[in-house]
Amino acid sequence: MHTPMPLLPRTPNVAVVGATGAVGREMLRVLEDRAFPIGRLRLFASARSAGADLPFCGTRVPVVALPAEPDRAVFEDTDLVLLAVSADLSRTLVPLARSAGAVVVDNSSAFRQDPACPLVIPEVNGAVLDALAGPAIIANPNCSTIIALVAVTPIHRAAGIERMVVSTYQAVSGAGAEAMAELESQARDFAAGRAITPQVFRTQCLFNVFSHDSTIGPDGLNEEERKLLLETRRIWDDPAVRIAATCVRVPVLRAHSEAINLTLRRPMLADEARDLLARSPGVRVVDDRAQNRFPEPIHASGADDVLVGRVREDRSQPHGLGLDLFVSGDQLRKGAALNAVQIAEWLAAGGQAAGDQDAGGTEAATTAATPPSARRAAAR
Amino acid sequence: MHTPMPLLPRTPNVAVVGATGAVGREMLRVLEDRAFPIGRLRLFASARSAGADLPFCGTRVPVVALPAEPDRAVFEDTDLVLLAVSADLSRTLVPLARSAGAVVVDNSSAFRQDPACPLVIPEVNGAVLDALAGPAIIANPNCSTIIALVAVTPIHRAAGIERMVVSTYQAVSGAGAEAMAELESQARDFAAGRAITPQVFRTQCLFNVFSHDSTIGPDGLNEEERKLLLETRRIWDDPAVRIAATCVRVPVLRAHSEAINLTLRRPMLADEARDLLARSPGVRVVDDRAQNRFPEPIHASGADDVLVGRVREDRSQPHGLGLDLFVSGDQLRKGAALNAVQIAEWLAAGGQAAGDQDAGGTEAATTAATPPSARRAAAR
Numbered sequence: 001m002h003t004p005m006p007l008l009p010r011t012p013n014v015a016v017v018g019a020t021g022a023v024g025r026e027m028l029r030v031l032e033d034r035a036f037p038i039g040r041l042r043l044f045a046s047a048r049s050a051g052a053d054l055p056f057c058g059t060r061v062p063v064v065a066l067p068a069e070p071d072r073a074v075f076e077d078t079d080l081v082l083l084a085v086s087a088d089l090s091r092t093l094v095p096l097a098r099s100a101g102a103v104v105v106d107n108s109s110a111f112r113q114d115p116a117c118p119l120v121i122p123e124v125n126g127a128v129l130d131a132l133a134g135p136a137i138i139a140n141p142n143c144s145t146i147i148a149l150v151a152v153t154p155i156h157r158a159a160g161i162e163r164m165v166v167s168t169y170q171a172v173s174g175a176g177a178e179a180m181a182e183l184e185s186q187a188r189d190f191a192a193g194r195a196i197t198p199q200v201f202r203t204q205c206l207f208n209v210f211s212h213d214s215t216i217g218p219d220g221l222n223e224e225e226r227k228l229l230l231e232t233r234r235i236w237d238d239p240a241v242r243i244a245a246t247c248v249r250v251p252v253l254r255a256h257s258e259a260i261n262l263t264l265r266r267p268m269l270a271d272e273a274r275d276l277l278a279r280s281p282g283v284r285v286v287d288d289r290a291q292n293r294f295p296e297p298i299h300a301s302g303a304d305d306v307l308v309g310r311v312r313e314d315r316s317q318p319h320g321l322g323l324d325l326f327v328s329g330d331q332l333r334k335g336a337a338l339n340a341v342q343i344a345e346w347l348a349a350g351g352q353a354a355g356d357q358d359a360g361g362t363e364a365a366t367t368a369a370t371p372p373s374a375r376r377a378a379a380r
Numbered sequence: 381m382h383t384p385m386p387l388l389p390r391t392p393n394v395a396v397v398g399a400t401g402a403v404g405r406e407m408l409r410v411l412e413d414r415a416f417p418i419g420r421l422r423l424f425a426s427a428r429s430a431g432a433d434l435p436f437c438g439t440r441v442p443v444v445a446l447p448a449e450p451d452r453a454v455f456e457d458t459d460l461v462l463l464a465v466s467a468d469l470s471r472t473l474v475p476l477a478r479s480a481g482a483v484v485v486d487n488s489s490a491f492r493q494d495p496a497c498p499l500v501i502p503e504v505n506g507a508v509l510d511a512l513a514g515p516a517i518i519a520n521p522n523c524s525t526i527i528a529l530v531a532v533t534p535i536h537r538a539a540g541i542e543r544m545v546v547s548t549y550q551a552v553s554g555a556g557a558e559a560m561a562e563l564e565s566q567a568r569d570f571a572a573g574r575a576i577t578p579q580v581f582r583t584q585c586l587f588n589v590f591s592h593d594s595t596i597g598p599d600g601l602n603e604e605e606r607k608l609l610l611e612t613r614r615i616w617d618d619p620a621v622r623i624a625a626t627c628v629r630v631p632v633l634r635a636h637s638e639a640i641n642l643t644l645r646r647p648m649l650a651d652e653a654r655d656l657l658a659r660s661p662g663v664r665v666v667d668d669r670a671q672n673r674f675p676e677p678i679h680a681s682g683a684d685d686v687l688v689g690r691v692r693e694d695r696s697q698p699h700g701l702g703l704d705l706f707v708s709g710d711q712l713r714k715g716a717a718l719n720a721v722q723i724a725e726w727l728a729a730g731g732q733a734a735g736d737q738d739a740g741g742t743e744a745a746t747t748a749a750t751p752p753s754a755r756r757a758a759a760r
Contacts, residue, residue, distance in 0.1 A: 165624075167639040188571040190571075191567055191568040191572065207567075207631060207677075208677055209630055209637055211672065211674040211689075211690060216670075219693070220691070220692025242695075242697075244694045244696040244704060246690065248549065248706070251587060251630075251631050252589060270600060289596040292602075294590070296583060296590045297588055297589060298584055298587065312600025312601065315624075316622035316623055316624040322624065
């Protein structure tokens with residue numbers, strides 16, 4: 001069996017760009033929790049954050065302001081760049097990181113449809129990383145795509161998913177730390193009897209739901225819905241898969257949920273799907289009909305696994321060809337930072353990272369999930 | 381054309397049972413807002429509410445405690461009984477009201493599948509009321525069913541709906557006034573830094589979403605999902621219609637939203653559907669792609685119309701045979717109290733009430749909807 005050469009040295013020098021944002025901060029937590037081996041760690045953010053420092057492995061790491069006109073010197077002597085910035089800024093920074101010889105894992109949408117840049121969820125298509133030779137740009141998929149595909153790919157592999165109808169219940173964290181603060185401050189405004197004045201979103205978050213705040217195309221799809229379709233086709237390498245998505249924000253802080261209706265090519269019953277999911281990496285089955293306990297975003301928050309439940313046959317379709325699921329996954333963690341770090345782990349290991357094939361298993365009565373106990377590392 | 385005799389006198393004596401609950405209180409507001417002509421109004425509630433009185437048309441009406449073992453004397457000299465109580469209590473009270481000669485509109489699920497009791501949304505199948513002769517029990521459908529069917533029935537009539545995939549975003553009001561108070565108090569607990577302890581629901585509402593809190597059957601459907609299927613088939617008199625529903629609670633106070641994916645028998649494009657909806661009774665189209673303004677529960681709250689938007693072709697289905705919609709409707713109002721009072725209006729008018737055929741129309745940029753200005757009536 002071919003074992004590819006690692007693309008990263010044993011203890012790479014790492015740069016996290018956008019380190020003070022919601023995803024950037026989560027990247028630091030994930031690197032620390034997973035004891036990712038790091039030579040030198042550098043943190044970058046916009047000039048607004050100049051002078052800040054962030055906690056990491058028991059110390060504080062200074063945040064460097066990105067220059068107004070960055071050049072490749074920013075990434076000199078850097079092996080791995082984790083980008084958690086806007087698509088525009090990614091388009092500026094990625095060529096600089098490449099020319100400095102670094103591997104880039106980019107969390108923005110900028111390179112997700114670029115054929116030269118693999119779009120990767122390690123549990124789903126991590127093997128495409130093994131084909132890389134030399135510095136590469138790897139695109140981290142959109143959060144809703146990652147959370148859906150971790151859950152449904154095992155079913156796709158076994159029974160072939162022909163069509164999905166997906167309705168999302170998306171946390172505000174996808175719009176950044178300011179949006180999370182806005183939701184919390186709206187709760188405080190409500191409690192104090194103050195008027196609620198939206199600033200990050202154009203409408204009130206608290207006690208409301210609203211169509212995803214991204215641009216609507218001429219076909220009526222918003223960007224989030226389009227990403228779910230195009231990214232799924234690319235990650236599965238299946239241009240035939242069909243998706244009808246409705247993406248909606250709900251007043252939840254940091255975990256997305258999705259109601260997913262599947263049309264299968266080959267029959268699979270609910271019990272079979274549940275057993276398969278319980279054996280699948282990155283998935284935890286939470287499906288207790290007697291106690292009415294199913295995935296909830298407050299339980300997914302801080303967890304690495306995508307919670308999957310409400311697994312049932314859809315009798316509105318021919319017997320065995322329809323399945324319904326409900327999933328919740330941490331938008332900042334598996335939906336962004338954790339997935340990016342798992343990609344880096346794969347590259348550092350020169351193949352599938354050891355822990356990533358572990359199945360999450362099943363729990364009938366879930367309690368609040370907690371992050372894996374942090375294995376502390378002397379990382380600098 | 382046959383004009384049926386009114387089943388109710390011109391100014392009926394009305395009893396509202398469960399008057400102090402969330403739906404009961406809303407019934408009083410709706411009766412007042414619509415200047416429903418009333419001879420004598422009597423309000424009943426459980427012994428817990430004994431001694432209370434409720435505002436109505438500028439005065440306060442005393443609440444009478446239901447006797448522990450009610451008999452037909454409770455409904456003596458009553459023409460119309462509006463029931464907003466549990467299914468169990470409805471099963472006790474309905475025979476008493478019938479034997480007292482009253483017409484009953486029952487908001488519970490007790491009689492919704494009883495072939496002798498019409499299940500009615502006036503805009504959808506009000507005509508079945510014209511066939512009634514003499515005292516009758518009319519069942520008010522479940523809130524999620526009403527809100528979905530007001531929106532999609534015009535499309536069903538024009539293009540034939542073969543299958544629906546419905547994901548709900550349901551307000552806590554469906555679980556009663558205590559659930560609404562719980563959501564608000566959880567926001568206050570959060571703001572004060574206090575621990576959040578669920579009491580009405582088994583899990584936290586604030587900043588969370590969870591599968592609908594009703595019993596799950598052996599097929600994996602919860603009661604809410606089953607109601608949507610069975611009630612739709614009955615109201616449309618179409619046992620062939622197929623529905624895959626996922627019913628979910630969201631931290632919203634009193635308006636339900638639903639993402640609805642349709643499979644049509646005959647082609648209909650989005651523009652045609654939008655035009656049709658703009659002409660349909662009980663519907664207001666809110667579908668501004670440029671401004672990203674679509675139905676939101678905070679705008680549906682207090683409004684009579686069901687807001688409909690995100691009308692778009694679903695390209696995951698053959699051209700013209702798939703449509704997506706997003707709807708929001710006030711659970712307490714059109715989802716319960718308003719629909720019940722509209723049924724009573726139909727019965728009092730001996731046919732379709734005048735205002736009910738009015739189309740809600742379209743608004744590109746909606747602002748917070750307000751209830752119709754109350755036309756005050758000397759109702760007692």
